[in-house]
Amino acid sequence: MTGAIPTNRRTVLKGGAALLAVPFLARSAAGQASHLRVSMTSEEGIAHLQTYRKAVAAMWALDPSDPHNWFRYAMIHLMDCPHGNWWFFVWHRPYVAHLERIVRIYGEDEAFAMPYWDWTADPFVADTFFASSTYPDNALDPSSSHYPDWDSFESAYHDPIEAFWNGLSDAQKQQENLRGFPDFDSFWTTGVQPNFNANPADGRSKTAAAPDLTPPASDAVMLPVIEAGLRPEIFTTVVGSGQARTGFNSPESQNHHQGVGAAILEGQPHNKVHNDLGNAAGGWMPSLLSSVDPIFFMHHCNVDRLWDVWTTKERTAGRTALPTAEEAPRFDPEPFLFYIGDAGQPAPSTAGASMDIAPWGYAYTPGSGSASAAGLQSRRGIAPNATAQANEGFGLNEGATASLSLPEGAAAAGAEETRQVAQVTFTPPRTVKGLRFDVFVSPAGETPELSEDSPGFAGSFEFFGMLHGHGHDFTAVIDVTDAVERLREAGTLPESGAIDVTLAASGTGREDRTLESAPLEGVFKSVVLESF
Amino acid sequence: MIDVVSGSDPLVLAVRTGPLPAGAELVLETPEGLRIGSVSPFGATAATSPAEQVHLVPVPAGTLPDGRTEIRARLILHGSERAATAREFLGVAIIGN
Numbered sequence A: 001m002t003g004a005i006p007t008n009r010r011t012v013l014k015g016g017a018a019l020l021a022v023p024f025l026a027r028s029a030a031g032q033a034s035h036l037r038v039s040m041t042s043e044e045g046i047a048h049l050q051t052y053r054k055a056v057a058a059m060w061a062l063d064p065s066d067p068h069n070w071f072r073y074a075m076i077h078l079m080d081c082p083h084g085n086w087w088f089f090v091w092h093r094p095y096v097a098h099l100e101r102i103v104r105i106y107g108e109d110e111a112f113a114m115p116y117w118d119w120t121a122d123p124f125v126a127d128t129f130f131a132s133s134t135y136p137d138n139a140l141d142p143s144s145s146h147y148p149d150w151d152s153f154e155s156a157y158h159d160p161i162e163a164f165w166n167g168l169s170d171a172q173k174q175q176e177n178l179r180g181f182p183d184f185d186s187f188w189t190t191g192v193q194p195n196f197n198a199n200p201a202d203g204r205s206k207t208a209a210a211p212d213l214t215p216p217a218s219d220a221v222m223l224p225v226i227e228a229g230l231r232p233e234i235f236t237t238v239v240g241s242g243q244a245r246t247g248f249n250s251p252e253s254q255n256h257h258q259g260v261g262a263a264i265l266e267g268q269p270h271n272k273v274h275n276d277l278g279n280a281a282g283g284w285m286p287s288l289l290s291s292v293d294p295i296f297f298m299h300h301c302n303v304d305r306l307w308d309v310w311t312t313k314e315r316t317a318g319r320t321a322l323p324t325a326e327e328a329p330r331f332d333p334e335p336f337l338f339y340i341g342d343a344g345q346p347a348p349s350t351a352g353a354s355m356d357i358a359p360w361g362y363a364y365t366p367g368s369g370s371a372s373a374a375g376l377q378s379r380r381g382i383a384p385n386a387t388a389q390a391n392e393g394f395g396l397n398e399g400a401t402a403s404l405s406l407p408e409g410a411a412a413a414g415a416e417e418t419r420q421v422a423q424v425t426f427t428p429p430r431t432v433k434g435l436r437f438d439v440f441v442s443p444a445g446e447t448p449e450l451s452e453d454s455p456g457f458a459g460s461f462e463f464f465g466m467l468h469g470h471g472h473d474f475t476a477v478i479d480v481t482d483a484v485e486r487l488r489e490a491g492t493l494p495e496s497g498a499i500d501v502t503l504a505a506s507g508t509g510r511e512d513r514t515l516e517s518a519p520l521e522g523v524f525k526s527v528v529l530e531s532f
Numbered sequence B: 001m002i003d004v005v006s007g008s009d010p011l012v013l014a015v016r017t018g019p020l021p022a023g024a025e026l027v028l029e030t031p032e033g034l035r036i037g038s039v040s041p042f043g044a045t046a047a048t049s050p051a052e053q054v055h056l057v058p059v060p061a062g063t064l065p066d067g068r069t070e071i072r073a074r075l076i077l078h079g080s081e082r083a084a085t086a087r088e089f090l091g092v093a094i095i096g097n
């Protein structure tokens, strides 16, 4: 971390998270949200992961008969998760949200909010999830001592889980029957055992030395795929017949245990990230016990965030973001009978009762796809945007500039509740340690003073827990509203027309040694300016 | 075979597959080897699930030439690969938005 402390003049963004929550809170949770879910690589997100680490360790230490035992909570996924059908998003919302509340107990932090893994901005497993000298037995690392091998697991868990199974209600047993587990023996031998990662050393394919997502996952998390997933304007993908249409959700099936296919966000980034975190040797994430790997919940938190982004986009456009009236009687009553609440109580629900985000009291900061969703609307004339290519090198205290021409109406910045957000895409230099990436706005043709005291200084982006740029392009989301307003108040920026966006690197004193030893050229690729 | 008519929006392909091995990737490409996208199964398929599954694959605008394109599939599983069988790759069509 750098030594600089953010002041109210500076918006320092870490690892792709933006701190401009206001318009999104207002829209997605009617201003009632008590907890803000942030990117797990942001400073705040990393702090939440400390709480999470503590909670995961405490939950592993609970007796296997305790429904809050970590494996027991993970087992809910094996018993009930929908994949490849239209209940995929809705089932996972309470599953993540109940855990968020449980973590507040075992992590002893009422302020805990589940951080999301914005794989588009951060296409790698963050350092926080690996054993390190600070956390040699890191409970967020499936190779740590918290994770049993098969033999010790079987001797400790078989009997308590059998006792739990015998206590299932008839309705629950009926669900397990639909799933292909008519009795406990079939559940244990065809459910638990084949999905169990027998050797803890194989728990996750990524390592601290090689944390990057690889193809096809690294392709599937890229922004154009996310945008394609957010583009649909109907809830349900319809396949077969002449009516085939792309929906946000996967196609309808007869019950939530049945897989029939996958829409873009489920099938592309969701499935491929799961599969990329395991390999031929094993791994939790490709299996139905994927939620044993704690990163599962950050992964699904991002999936839930994208659903919220889509919902907001749809409602802004005047649509319901719900199943049609014709579909609802088949969608809404689907029973979800295996959730466990924060008091350890069964928390059965239905699909229809699980749709809303508001009752859970959380909301999301904007991440990858947020600005795109507004852009998808803008092409329908709701919010103007502007895009410019830069493809220009930048370096330490050396800026690269893109010139945007703002369309008519984009000058609404400064109007009440309208924010302007720049998505700045750049290839970072090979070494990013100790560097900050500063974004400035200025009147067209004028070079801004590259200082955080400059009136056009809009904000910064830093990488956390990374020494190298991984060769990927990154997109930082920066709120430029205040900087634009300052320039307009000073009379230097006209209400419409052209505006320059400049990206430059700056460094702090302590890391100077690092700065000398590696080339500093990054490439400023492009910028998109959106109004919300 | 799919018929492409150029436009500015990305295409979405509906890819019909039979049962695929867990962890597999079904890669779609043209006979010339142009990679179009891929499908990776995840999650349970209950005993009652239909053998045929439909996966949506977005294809950026301009990836495919206008006109008729043949699409082939190969299957990659943990580093080894082979052509997909007729029971694994059932067909592909463009699906509307």
Ligand SMILES: [Cu+2]
Residues within 6 Å of the ligand: A270, A274, A290, A300
């Ligand atoms: Cu999942």
